[in-house]
Amino acid sequence: MIRIVVGGQMDKDRVAEIIKKLGGDKVSVKIQTDIQAAMAIKTNQADYYFGACNTGGGGALAMAIALLGMPLCATVSMPGNIRSESEIIKEIENGKKAFGFTPQHAEQVIPIILNKIIK
Amino acid sequence: MTYIIIALIGAFASILANKGVAVFNDGLRPIVPEYLEGRMSKKALAATSFALGFGLVIGFGIPVSVAANIILIHSILLGTDIIGTWSPDGKKGMIISGVIGAIYGVGLVVGLKFVVDLFSMLPVNFLPQLAMVSIPIVAAFAAFPALVVAYQYGVKNGIITLTISFLVRQIVQYYGKFKIGSAEVALNPEGMALLVGMIIMIIYAVREKADPNAQSVDLVSLFSDRVKRIKKNVPYLAIMGGLIAAGTSMLIIAGDPISLNLLSKGKSAEAALTALARGIGFVPLVATTAIATGVYGPAGMTFVFVVGILIKNPILAFSVGAIVITLEVLLLDVIAKFLDKFPGMKNCGDNIRTAMSKILEVALLIGGMMAANAMAPGLGLFIVIGMYTLNKVSKKPIVDMAVGPVGAIFVGVLINILYVVGLYLPTVIK
Numbered sequence: 001m002i003r004i005v006v007g008g009q010m011d012k013d014r015v016a017e018i019i020k021k022l023g024g025d026k027v028s029v030k031i032q033t034d035i036q037a038a039m040a041i042k043t044n045q046a047d048y049y050f051g052a053c054n055t056g057g058g059g060a061l062a063m064a065i066a067l068l069g070m071p072l073c074a075t076v077s078m079p080g081n082i083r084s085e086s087e088i089i090k091e092i093e094n095g096k097k098a099f100g101f102t103p104q105h106a107e108q109v110i111p112i113i114l115n116k117i118i119k
Numbered sequence: 120m121t122y123i124i125i126a127l128i129g130a131f132a133s134i135l136a137n138k139g140v141a142v143f144n145d146g147l148r149p150i151v152p153e154y155l156e157g158r159m160s161k162k163a164l165a166a167t168s169f170a171l172g173f174g175l176v177i178g179f180g181i182p183v184s185v186a187a188n189i190i191l192i193h194s195i196l197l198g199t200d201i202i203g204t205w206s207p208d209g210k211k212g213m214i215i216s217g218v219i220g221a222i223y224g225v226g227l228v229v230g231l232k233f234v235v236d237l238f239s240m241l242p243v244n245f246l247p248q249l250a251m252v253s254i255p256i257v258a259a260f261a262a263f264p265a266l267v268v269a270y271q272y273g274v275k276n277g278i279i280t281l282t283i284s285f286l287v288r289q290i291v292q293y294y295g296k297f298k299i300g301s302a303e304v305a306l307n308p309e310g311m312a313l314l315v316g317m318i319i320m321i322i323y324a325v326r327e328k329a330d331p332n333a334q335s336v337d338l339v340s341l342f343s344d345r346v347k348r349i350k351k352n353v354p355y356l357a358i359m360g361g362l363i364a365a366g367t368s369m370l371i372i373a374g375d376p377i378s379l380n381l382l383s384k385g386k387s388a389e390a391a392l393t394a395l396a397r398g399i400g401f402v403p404l405v406a407t408t409a410i411a412t413g414v415y416g417p418a419g420m421t422f423v424f425v426v427g428i429l430i431k432n433p434i435l436a437f438s439v440g441a442i443v444i445t446l447e448v449l450l451l452d453v454i455a456k457f458l459d460k461f462p463g464m465k466n467c468g469d470n471i472r473t474a475m476s477k478i479l480e481v482a483l484l485i486g487g488m489m490a491a492n493a494m495a496p497g498l499g500l501f502i503v504i505g506m507y508t509l510n511k512v513s514k515k516p517i518v519d520m521a522v523g524p525v526g527a528i529f530v531g532v533l534i535n536i537l538y539v540v541g542l543y544l545p546t547v548i549k
Contacts, residue, residue, distance in 0.1 A: 012469070033466070055144055058404070
């Protein structure tokens with residue numbers, strides 16, 4: 001079971017819904033505030049952090065970057081630009097634990113990340 | 120005067136970004152300390168700021184600005200973020216970023232005016248129709264508090280809020296005019312509906328109690344050095360906030376698409392209320408990112424826009440704007456404690472931002488369709504809907520919110536081309 005927290009900051013219900021639908025019983029999903037969610041990763045109470053906001057990095061990742069450090073965080077989509085599947089997979093292979101994207105791209109990027117981490 | 124203010128805003132914002140004092144893009148803010156503290160190279164910082172900002176300037180800021188002829192602040196401050204991070208460090212960087220920033224600001228005003236003038240000289244003038252983009256926003260902006268309540272406390276409570284807002288709106292429309300002495304007072308239906316909706320929204324939010332078992336993180340003490348850094352920079356931030364308030368009071372710039380469109384229709388009371396609501400939505404985001412990063416935003420929590428809208432005298436707006444942003448910074452610790460105590464308010468802030476983008480997305484899309492359809496009946500709808508759906512599957516999509524305005528502008532240009540080659544006859548020449 002992979003433990004996922006949805007932290008920052010927009011459209012959290014929808015992001016959690018997409019993760020649940022795709023992950024089924026392989027994942028547990030918890031919606032928290034961005035601060036709590038980042039702390040959950042830090043204290044090893046959760047494995048991965050997902051967050052959406054209009055820039056893909058501000059509200060989505062600010063707390064994660066501040067609390068976990070940049071090396072654990074990746075912006076996978078931003079306004080006008082979605083990173084390619086291979087780039088996203090590479091980020092996961094490099095050990096990133098927190099992912100930020102824009103709500104508009106949630107449907108595109110979440111499956112890529114989930115497929116990789118529940119493998 | 121317009122040029123001086125806009126040049127000052129551009130120059131100052133670029134310098135603040137260059138020094139890492141304040142950046143506008145919330146996505147860039149967490150990355151700035153990574154650079155300042157030596158974990159990231161200048162090149163990577165510059166590349167990130169460009170990637171995060173450029174799409175929004177071109178795909179969102181500029182189209183929305185053209186449609187209403189007021190500059191959306193994103194167009195300026197996302198640009199100055201890029202200028203500031205691309206310029207070198209030190210004194211030289213300060214001068215370079217200041218000069219380029221000033222040119223950029225003036226360039227935007229001149230460029231916008233040029234585009235609008237150019238459009239009005241085209242054989243088929245579509246500017247009057249383009250202004251229709253804002254019709255749905257002006258009518259529907261009062262719905263967003265209901266959506267915030269629905270996100271947070273379920274659809275049922277959302278419907279209750281929407282119903283109360285609706286009742287207030289109708290009652291005010293018919294009974295909202297009365298005389299005090301000889302002066303006639305007319306309450307605005309949408310404005311009052313919004314006000315009531317916001318009050319309900321806040322009542323719901325403050326009733327939510329903090330979960331005693333939740334892990335709490337004392338941000339302020341965890342990041343005390345960074346908070347100190349922001350407070351040290353208060354004088355610069357005050358000038359920046361003052362300039363933005365002055366620019367807003369002169370109707371050169373606006374802080375968000377909703378108040379921008381309301382302002383372009385001369386509805387300043389409603390614009391001020393919307394800007395206030397948006398400010399509340401940005402308090403948690405700006406406060407927490409600022410505390411955790413030591414970097415502030417040039418527009419702060421965006422309350423300076425409310426100041427600018429309400430105070431018509433630019434000099435007075437400047438002073439009040441400077442005071443407001445100073446208070447924001449000095450009260451950062453208090454705000455953080457308050458947010459801890461009322462978790463409902465923090466969620467409310469997040470939901471306000473989600474709700475405003477949802478409403479804008481629909482309203483600007485329909486507005487874009489109405490405008491396009493007025494320019495070219497049938498064809499306009501065909502093109503805007505086609506663009507919206509295709510954009511959904513694009514790998515490099517423009518922001519959903521911008522498809523409406525971009526589509527309408529595109530149709531306007533297209534009918535001119537069609538007219539020239541003889542495939543389109545204007546329908547509304549009377």
